[in-house]
Amino acid sequence: MSRLATRFQALREQQRTALIPYITAGDPHPDLTVRLMHGLVAAGADVVEVGVPFSDPIGDGPVIQQACERALRHNVGLRDVLAMVRRFREDDTETPVVLMGYMNPIEVMGYAEFAKAALESGVDGVLTVDMPLEEMGDLDGLLADTGLDPVFLVAPTSTEERMQTICKRAGGFVYYVSIKGVTGAASLDIDSVGQRVDSLRSMTGLPVGVGFGISDAPTAARMASVADAVVVGSALVRRIEANQDDLDKAHEAVTELVADMRHAMDAAAATSA
Numbered sequence: 001m002s003r004l005a006t007r008f009q010a011l012r013e014q015q016r017t018a019l020i021p022y023i024t025a026g027d028p029h030p031d032l033t034v035r036l037m038h039g040l041v042a043a044g045a046d047v048v049e050v051g052v053p054f055s056d057p058i059g060d061g062p063v064i065q066q067a068c069e070r071a072l073r074h075n076v077g078l079r080d081v082l083a084m085v086r087r088f089r090e091d092d093t094e095t096p097v098v099l100m101g102y103m104n105p106i107e108v109m110g111y112a113e114f115a116k117a118a119l120e121s122g123v124d125g126v127l128t129v130d131m132p133l134e135e136m137g138d139l140d141g142l143l144a145d146t147g148l149d150p151v152f153l154v155a156p157t158s159t160e161e162r163m164q165t166i167c168k169r170a171g172g173f174v175y176y177v178s179i180k181g182v183t184g185a186a187s188l189d190i191d192s193v194g195q196r197v198d199s200l201r202s203m204t205g206l207p208v209g210v211g212f213g214i215s216d217a218p219t220a221a222r223m224a225s226v227a228d229a230v231v232v233g234s235a236l237v238r239r240i241e242a243n244q245d246d247l248d249k250a251h252e253a254v255t256e257l258v259a260d261m262r263h264a265m266d267a268a269a270a271t272s273a
């Protein structure tokens with residue numbers, strides 16, 4: 001069983017919702033990333049999502065765009081990110097890592113070499129943003145054959161048919177994007193998200209995660225009541241941005257919010273049980 005499947009099964013048995021924090025690798029400095037990944041886990045993360053910095057991140061809002069810029073100033077590329085995951089794996093063999101990235105660096109490396117290198121580094125799932133299913137060819141099949149879970153995004157605008165196709169090809173979990181637009185946006189309609197999550201659940205046995213626009217502990221707790229996983233990115237990256245000149249402070253500010261979210265999610269689950 002994959003590390004993601006193992007983790008989600010354990011959470012299901014405990015009736016807990018996964019908390020998946022996102023950070024951009026190399027932001028604000030490559031020295032922080034591996035330490036911060038461990039810090040996220042210590043604060044209550046169940047899965048860690050790591051972004052490969054990219055110069056033209058079309059799915060991202062200004063907060064994560066700037067995180068990419070900070071990381072690119074230190075020339076952090078795909079191979080560096082894989083090396084960071086490998087270092088993380090030396091001390092944590094259990095927490096699943098999802099690599100989030102844009103297609104260009106993967107194409108440059110070559111699909112087969114990328115899949116092999118990602119697996120060897122200890123990556124578990126791969127989420128590519130700018131690759132529509134129709135053009136993806138067999139990247140997801142190659143990933144799956146290599147032992148990596150292809151994680152797909154489902155948008156509020158996705159048709160029923162598309163959702164079905166994604167559910168068939170996805171691995172690890174299905175990522176429902178809670179709003180139209182880019183990462184870091186505000187305002188969420190929990191009820192309509194809940195309905196979409198339910199319809200995805202009727203199509204797949206995979207867990208359904210929700211991300212985009214979840215920025216504080218109360219919202220994370222409310223989302224946790226409708227989803228199998230809650231993904232949080234920009235709210236954490238904003239804290240990195242605010243503390244970019246002090247890595248210890250950045251670490252503290254980010255892990256503090258993750259711990260707050262974890263507590264709020266668990267407390268809400270305890271009162272509703």
Ligand SMILES: O=P(O)(O)OC[C@@H](O)[C@@H](O)c1c[nH]c2ccccc12
Binds near residue numbers: 182233
């Ligand atoms: O930043 P938000 O609104 O909290 O959303 C999560 C998100 O950051 C993370 O999953 C992610 C970062 N970049 C992406 C690009 C596309 C899809 C998802 C992502």
